[in-house]
Amino acid sequence: MGLDLAPDLHVPARGLLFDNDGVLVDSLAAVEVSWARWARAHDLEPEHVVGQIHGRRAADSVALLLADEDLRAAAVEQIEAFEIEDSDICPAMPGVPALLAMLPVGTWAVVTSGTRALATARLRAAGIPLPEVVVTADDVEVGKPDPAGYLAAARALGVDPAQALVLEDSGSGIAAGRAAGCRVLGIGEAALDSPADLVVRDLAGARWAGDGLLLPAATVLRGPAAG
Numbered sequence: 001m002g003l004d005l006a007p008d009l010h011v012p013a014r015g016l017l018f019d020n021d022g023v024l025v026d027s028l029a030a031v032e033v034s035w036a037r038w039a040r041a042h043d044l045e046p047e048h049v050v051g052q053i054h055g056r057r058a059a060d061s062v063a064l065l066l067a068d069e070d071l072r073a074a075a076v077e078q079i080e081a082f083e084i085e086d087s088d089i090c091p092a093m094p095g096v097p098a099l100l101a102m103l104p105v106g107t108w109a110v111v112t113s114g115t116r117a118l119a120t121a122r123l124r125a126a127g128i129p130l131p132e133v134v135v136t137a138d139d140v141e142v143g144k145p146d147p148a149g150y151l152a153a154a155r156a157l158g159v160d161p162a163q164a165l166v167l168e169d170s171g172s173g174i175a176a177g178r179a180a181g182c183r184v185l186g187i188g189e190a191a192l193d194s195p196a197d198l199v200v201r202d203l204a205g206a207r208w209a210g211d212g213l214l215l216p217a218a219t220v221l222r223g224p225a226a227g
Helices: 028-041 046-050 058-065 069-085 096-102 116-125 148-157 171-179 189-193
Strands: 009-012 015-018 108-111 133-135 164-168 183-187 198-200 212-215 220-222
Touching: 015 148, 028 046, 028 069, 058 069, 069 116, 108 148, 133 148, 148 164, 148 171, 164 171, 171 183, 171 189, 183 189, 189 198, 189 220
Parallel strands: 015 108, 015 164, 108 133, 164 183, 183 198
Antiparallel strands: 009 212, 198 220
């Protein structure tokens, strides 16, 4: 007799709202290189800086790291330039190109804490096409964990937030998705320590079912809570 393989997990959704960094593109190395450059330029400890910036808009990170308000505008422009310069080392995350190729136009969006210029540079470097709906740091007054970005994306797709699935890797992004009233799929082991509704290692083997995602059992780190 053959082995009984666990069935794929079906996650209902009418629209998919993707974070960019750590979900669609593997920008970790690029982010750390850029922010380390920035930290040294401002006489800050690179490890401390890199530990503070994930899941935040650059402007919010700079405000957190620089006490002198007069320096912040130029510092934001500087890190933006560094990150765009370093975007060519951003590959696609596992399973992403194949999954996106299955999605009909108008069923998915990108919601990122980066600017439009940076998001475009990283997506292009990874060979990922831009969807019709892209919500960036330029489009919202308050960044994640505020839900404004995910609410705007769901509205643009014409999807009730309760029927949208947010795909996120960072704590602030997961909090934003939940605050928007969306179901949240956490990506990566770090998401196990978050309130994401379910968590997968990555999107390898993920497929669009027309009414949601099919996730291979082998990638599921934490399934949905019973009830």
